[in-house]
Amino acid sequence: MTETAAASSSGVQSRPIALVTGASAGFGQAIARRLVAEGYRVIAAARRLSRLETLAQDLGDALYPLELDVTDLKAVRALPQSLPEDWQAVDVLVNNAGLALGLERAWQADGDDWETMIATNISGLVEMTRALLPGMVARNHGHVVMLGSTAGRYPYPGANVYGGTKAFVEQFTQNLRSDLLGKAVRVTNIAPGLCGGSEFSLVRLRDAALADAVYDSTQPLQPEDIAQTVAWVLAQPPHVNVNLIEMMPLCQASAGLAVDRTMG
Template identity: 75%
Template sequence: MTHPLKTVLVTGATAGFGHAIALRLVKEGFRVIATGRRKERLDALAAQAGGAVLPFVLDMTDLEAIKALPDALPEGWQQVDVLVNNAGLALGLEKAWQTKPADWEQMIATNVTGLVEITRALLPGMVARNAGHVISLGSTAGTYPYPGANVYGATKAFVDQFMRNLRSDLLGKQVRATTIAPGLCGGSEFSQVRLGDKDKADAVYDNTKPLLPEDIAETVTWVLKLPPHVNINEIEMMPTCQASAGLAVDRTMAV
């Protein structure tokens, strides 16, 4: 199968969503530049997918490397048609006054600064060719607050609004911009990274049937395969075992 947009760069492709997205897009006939910090995992992905995957080590907090990215890609891979902003993380579930400032800074550096910098690095080429697509992974945490989400939720709300404004800037161009915001999703390292404990991470999904990385990959693929004149602005997706909660009420403060 051939596509007008052929080369896709997926950030955070060493595990979870990014890994599943890369494999699914290769299956659909795309070429994938898979980025992440763990070279051995990128090499394993490339070996699994054959010559359709280019492993490229990239730290989303290394702004100089991101700015240099378009020229650092090897010959034949420099025209990036699609950017999938998947790299991101959550750290901790403490209340705002109990968190580690370093955790906040890392989430902002990765989920916000890294995302906007790589978008800025690759977008001019798409605009010049008048063809392209930017897909960013948001989260339902960017819409529905919950205790302990503080800065993580705020970074995902930033992604939502950044992508809406990006779509406005792109009016009249054949460059699309889409946000995909999953809810409860298992099968990735997300909760283990956040909680730092495998047993606690596993407990998050007890007695549930959450979304899986393959579900996110399916959604990304569907969005990309739509006719070029169709822009999906936002997709919010949850498993059937989840819904947005009602407003919280504390009943211990009554006088």
């Protein structure tokens, strides 16, 4: 990859292509930066085009900014043919776009928030995968990386639909692996726990002070940690499929079962 990264303009065209959703901030931006450094050409997809254009100014011709909302099914389904011809043979899809909204208990939650999480975390991820997977199978080469969450395995109060969407990501990943048996297309779910340095908690809580308090007196994972993990997964030999990576900061652990002692 180092030699490829140092190549001339014609050499840039021969680099493998990765498409990263949610690339305007947080995990997605860090992953885009890391993959360009690793020698990839990166299609950075997100809703906020101005941020992507700024990123392209930093990273040059190796990054293609793409304005895309993964909940826009028409745009996602048209994606393979709408990309410039020399960007269409996507080798790696990083399904990073996703969000959590609210921490209310299920009977108090906003129904619109639930629908937005389902549309983004499930439908958007499924549609992006369905759009690019046929090309990977036809070329018999590719890798789909999902950004799941420990919330998909360990429940906590207020995670109701968010946790459910991330559990779907894990099950979808496993079923894709079953479907792809015999094909040289890999699928991986990366499931982080507490992670700072992104807009995740601000989007979820809609309050900067509350978002900052989530990470008070902790040393959480950072987007660069996630980007490093993605790069490591992609760098494994072609015969190796990493099914699942679950990662937490040292300051976090699964809490175990909860018991209410007021009902006895």
